[in-house]
Amino acid sequence: MSGTLKEMRNGGEVSVTSNGGGVRDSYGEDSATEDQLITPWTFSVASGCSLLRDPRYNKGLAFTEGERDAHYLRGLLPPAVFNQELQEKRLMHNLRQYEVPLHRYTALMDLQERNEKLFYKLLIDNVEELLPVVYTPTVGEACQKYGSIFRRPQGLYISLKEKGKILEVLKNWPEKSIQVIVVTDGERILGLGDLGCQGMGIPVGKLSLYTALGGVRPSSCLPVTIDVGTNNEKLLNDEFYIGLRQKRATGKEYEELLEEFMCAVKQNYGEKVLIQFEDFANHNAFDLLEKYRSSHLVFNDDIQGTASVVLAGLLASLKLVGGALADHTFLFLGAGEAGTGIAELIALEISKQTKAPVEETRKKIWLVDSKGLIVSSRLESLQHFKKPWAHEHKPVKGLLDAVKAIKPTVLIGSSGVGKTFTKEVVEAMAALNEKPLILALSNPTSQSECTAEEAYTWSKGKAIFASGSPFDPVEYEGKVFVSGQANNAYIFPGFGLGLIISGAIRVRDEMLLAASEALAAQVSQENYDKGLIYPPFSNIRKISAHIAADVAAKVYDLGLATHLPRPKDLVKYAESCMYSPGYRSYR
Ligand SMILES: NC(=O)C1=CN([C@@H]2O[C@H](COP(=O)(O)OP(=O)(O)OC[C@H]3O[C@@H](n4cnc5c(N)ncnc54)[C@H](OP(=O)(O)O)[C@@H]3O)[C@@H](O)[C@H]2O)C=CC1
Ligand SMILES: CC(=O)C(=O)O
Numbered sequence: 309m310s311g312t313l314k315e316m317r318n319g320g321e322v323s324v325t326s327n328g329g330g331v332r333d334s335y336g337e338d339s340a341t342e343d344q345l346i347t348p349w350t351f352s353v354a355s356g357c358s359l360l361r362d363p364r365y366n367k368g369l370a371f372t373e374g375e376r377d378a379h380y381l382r383g384l385l386p387p388a389v390f391n392q393e394l395q396e397k398r399l400m401h402n403l404r405q406y407e408v409p410l411h412r413y414t415a416l417m418d419l420q421e422r423n424e425k426l427f428y429k430l431l432i433d434n435v436e437e438l439l440p441v442v443y444t445p446t447v448g449e450a451c452q453k454y455g456s457i458f459r460r461p462q463g464l465y466i467s468l469k470e471k472g473k474i475l476e477v478l479k480n481w482p483e484k485s486i487q488v489i490v491v492t493d494g495e496r497i498l499g500l501g502d503l504g505c506q507g508m509g510i511p512v513g514k515l516s517l518y519t520a521l522g523g524v525r526p527s528s529c530l531p532v533t534i535d536v537g538t539n540n541e542k543l544l545n546d547e548f549y550i551g552l553r554q555k556r557a558t559g560k561e562y563e564e565l566l567e568e569f570m571c572a573v574k575q576n577y578g579e580k581v582l583i584q585f586e587d588f589a590n591h592n593a594f595d596l597l598e599k600y601r602s603s604h605l606v607f608n609d610d611i612q613g614t615a616s617v618v619l620a621g622l623l624a625s626l627k628l629v630g631g632a633l634a635d636h637t638f639l640f641l642g643a644g645e646a647g648t649g650i651a652e653l654i655a656l657e658i659s660k661q662t663k664a665p666v667e668e669t670r671k672k673i674w675l676v677d678s679k680g681l682i683v684s685s686r687l688e689s690l691q692h693f694k695k696p697w698a699h700e701h702k703p704v705k706g707l708l709d710a711v712k713a714i715k716p717t718v719l720i721g722s723s724g725v726g727k728t729f730t731k732e733v734v735e736a737m738a739a740l741n742e743k744p745l746i747l748a749l750s751n752p753t754s755q756s757e758c759t760a761e762e763a764y765t766w767s768k769g770k771a772i773f774a775s776g777s778p779f780d781p782v783e784y785e786g787k788v789f790v791s792g793q794a795n796n797a798y799i800f801p802g803f804g805l806g807l808i809i810s811g812a813i814r815v816r817d818e819m820l821l822a823a824s825e826a827l828a829a830q831v832s833q834e835n836y837d838k839g840l841i842y843p844p845f846s847n848i849r850k851i852s853a854h855i856a857a858d859v860a861a862k863v864y865d866l867g868l869a870t871h872l873p874r875p876k877d878l879v880k881y882a883e884s885c886m887y888s889p890g891y892r893s894y895r
């Protein structure tokens with residue numbers, strides 16, 4: 309049996325003849341032999357099974373009686389009709405049955421691939437419960453096991469095999485109008501190191517937050533993983549590893565692939581596509597940012613987004629610890645992307661507040677790396693991003709000695725190494741300060757410099773504590789301590805939205821400072837009363853709208869906006885642009 313089908317595809321008429329097959333095999337796919345060519349069909353108007361299998365439009369049991377008639381769904385669904393709220397209740401009930409976090413992750417990814425609106429509704433309405441699943445810490449484990457749990461591609465894989473063809477690869481992605489790309493090369497995934505191609509979980513997770521937390525439409529988001537190999541022996545020897553089975557390409561080969569990618573992105577999506585660099589190792593991250601910040605709308609989340617969220621927490625904390633930012637002394641464990649990025653933004657903010665030159669304001673900020681305190685006698689051997697922090701001081705080896713020597717009021721962990729804020733270190737901070745501010749930023753939870761319980765117990769309840777990955781509230785001597793989550797997830801969704809709604813063409817440090825100040829302004833007295841320096845994530849859509857508005861305002865002020873005229877009320881405008889996951893009615 310043969311049949312001919314015509315459809316309008318990409319604006320042109322396509323004719324396909326199928327050969328052989330049974331009664332229902334109209335297009336010949338089932339009966340075609342392996343060496344016989346067939347055409348993969350899609351329909352321009354989804355109905356019946358294709359509608360149920362299209363995650364963007366599928367509503368599952370929420371299709372109304374009328375929609376079931378009009379869209380050939382009769383019999384394809386059981387008779388019950390659920391509204392979205394009941395679907396949500398059922399899914400949350402099911403998710404809570406899973407005891408293994410990774411099972412929750414795969415269930416949520418399945419939902420995202422089945423019913424996109426319901427996935428985002430769930431995430432938005434249950435953000436505090438589900439953030440640790442789609443994001444840190446569980447996303448870390450998902451990346452480690454990505455080869456085993458991989459089902460369908462959720463983003464674009466661009467490997468060395470695609471060299472010379474990246475523009476074509478971008479055109480394979482089904483969405484044509486992209487506003488945000490999160491790209492990684494998988495070399496520094498959270499604090500878990502080189503996970504190669506399996507780092508894809510990170511851009512996927514970050515972009516789901518762009519939508520849920522920042523209201524950027526899912527169809528405008530593109531996760532990308534650049535695969536230049538991996539130096540992770542365990543993955544190279546893992547039969548289920550999904551990436552290129554070779555050592556990482558470096559030097560010219562690496563740079564050329566990145567250059568081709570950056571050019572292709574701009575060529576395909578235009579000047580205003582936002583590119584977020586994520587989880588690159590620091591030996592590439594700083595150079596890539598430096599190279600592309602003047603030609604693309606780009607920022608590095610680990611260097612700049614993290615800096616913005618930590619500065620916001622510091623600004624807010626002044627209400628609890630007192631004094632101005634310039635009155636504090638900062639000590640970091642970890643002098644990489646996060647550490648030096650945060651340090652620089654603090655120095656810029658102090659300089660902005662006091663009018664002192666940034667070379668001066670840097671002197672209140674000290675960093676420890678794997679070799680000890682960064683001091684001037686080490687200058688020659690330091691990586692370029694550490695050099696501004698090499699102050700005059702005698703060499704100091706360990707963190708405890710550095711705390712004793714520098715006497716910081718604020719201790720920030722950005723080392724990627726867990727358990728490094730020891731009892732002695734926390735006790736030393738508590739001995740020096742009435743209210744020591746301790747931030748353990750490293751992710752996932754296993755890499756946190758200390759736990760919330762350790763921070764509160766060892767400081768005898770004095771510490772103000774926040775961490776990159778969430779901790780449950782802690783009871784100490786009859787009092788409940790709630791810690792905040794110092795994570796760039798507070799910043800990048802609203803920051804990105806602000807850039808998009810203003811039509812920004814470049815990112816500037818002033819925009820990051822605006823985002824920090826906007827986030828700090830969202831901390832309420834009620835939050836402060838609980839010792840929190842970040843507002844709860846349950847309000848994140850409102851917070852993101854405020855961040856977006858202040859970032860957009862800065863973009864307009866700097867003359868870098870292209871969406872003109874400038875809307876009068878930027879908060880309202882940001883809110884009006886946000887994606888909402890409620891179902892639409894189909895005619
Ligand atoms: N909460 C958040 O929002 C964010 C958290 N992070 C987390 O921060 C961590 C670090 O990320 P990033 O800055 O990009 O990583 P980098 O690799 O760029 O930097 C790590 C730094 O830690 C230092 N270090 C490593 N081990 C030790 C040790 N035992 N003692 C002292 N210093 C040490 C390294 O020293 P050396 O230079 O000598 O090798 C380096 O300076 C990760 O866990 C990441 O998940 C990152 C971004 C955002
Ligand atoms: C949060 C984040 O970006 C990181 O840990 O790398």
Ligand SMILES: [Mg+2]
Pocket residue numbers: 498586587609610
């Ligand atoms: Mg990151």
